[in-house]
Amino acid sequence: MTPYIDSYYTRTLADRRARPPLTGSEKADVCIVGAGFAGLTTALELTRAGRSVVVLDAQAVGWGASGRNGGFVSPGYSRGLSSLERLLGEEPARKLHDLSIEGMTIVADNIRDFRMSDAKRVDGILRVIRYHDPDSMQRTRERLQTRHNYGLDFWDTATTREKLVSKRYFQALYDPQAFHIHPLNYARALAAAIEAGGGRIFEGSRALSTRLDTPEKVVCTTTGEVRAEHVVFAGGGYTDRLVPQLRRSQLPIATYVLITEEAPNALADSIRIRAGVGDDRRASDYYRLVDDGRRLLWGGRITARTSEPRRLAQMLRKSMVETYPELADVAVETAWTGLMSYARHLMPQIGQLQSGVWHCLGFGGHGLNTTAIGGRVVAEAITGQSDRIRLFAPFGLAWNGGPAGVAAAQVTYWSYQAMDWLRETRATQPTN
Structure with missing residues (x-):
């Protein structure tokens, strides 16, 4: 098995079993290429429905972004709800957002049903803003309650800064239903559940060629094939x-995460909540305490550059210390990167390419809940249980623009950073 990259998650991995590569010929109802969250959830839903499944991965279960992300599980998509309402109308947007809530529930149910204690679920996600705008936060809270029956708690500036001792923050919305987890342990536990249900998973098995235009599809690796x-x-x-059409639709975007050394006292003085924290910027920071509050996991920043930048740890640490100057003496233990899959429209790409050929990708920026619902609706479409997959039809496989598209994505990100900076510099502390 190709080893995982060095990260906090690999150092605290509970299940280190290697799975063999594919050899010879295998038959199944469904072959799934990719053993990240999307592929694994699809496989789990299908095995529960009585279908035989083979999963192939070029590396290992959860090797990519699924095993390297921040671990936040909350509703929504990378594209905001207001934007979806403007594009689709209120009712289609409502249905899509409700699916995103269901995706969060899928993860919670899997952790409960399969007793995934190593997923280390911790309840609560806090969304903060770095400028004074309580009215906007209250409107968001009221809209989610009214249209989706989804309750959030509003925190004023005093409450927010009592829990997060930083002058960068003003108001916040606390989501008690959302949670954060150890994503790599969750991925490995999903794989074990699939295998317990009769599914077969092969690691180190890159799909090299396909035959997709016949009733029986064939996926070939160097040492075997699946029919x-x-x-x-x-x-x-x-x-x-x-599959060139899929590759041309994707913008692989790198994101970055660090883990600090053990510093329980310093961290407790600055971050007085075990909930995960993220701000509302497109160029956002997100972080959470791990190891019972002894370490801080901090993520943020994205680039269209897919190779690991020099001074990665220093780059991330700068954001951490700007937010919490009191953590200036806390060292970084390690930092890592992973590639997220973005589409130009910032929505998942979930659908059917042709008869018997499906795709479930494009979850960058908000993947844990959306991969879960993506896997479920694909499985439902294959088994004929529902046509809910059609709700994602407006977001197809748009061309990514090639090299110019990648450059445009980077420029767009820089523009978001500039807008974030301008908004925050105009922010003023309320006088009352």
């Missing part, structure tokens, strides 16, 4: 050129 009625492509940010 199946259906094929699901779920490669995410590591989608290669096996």
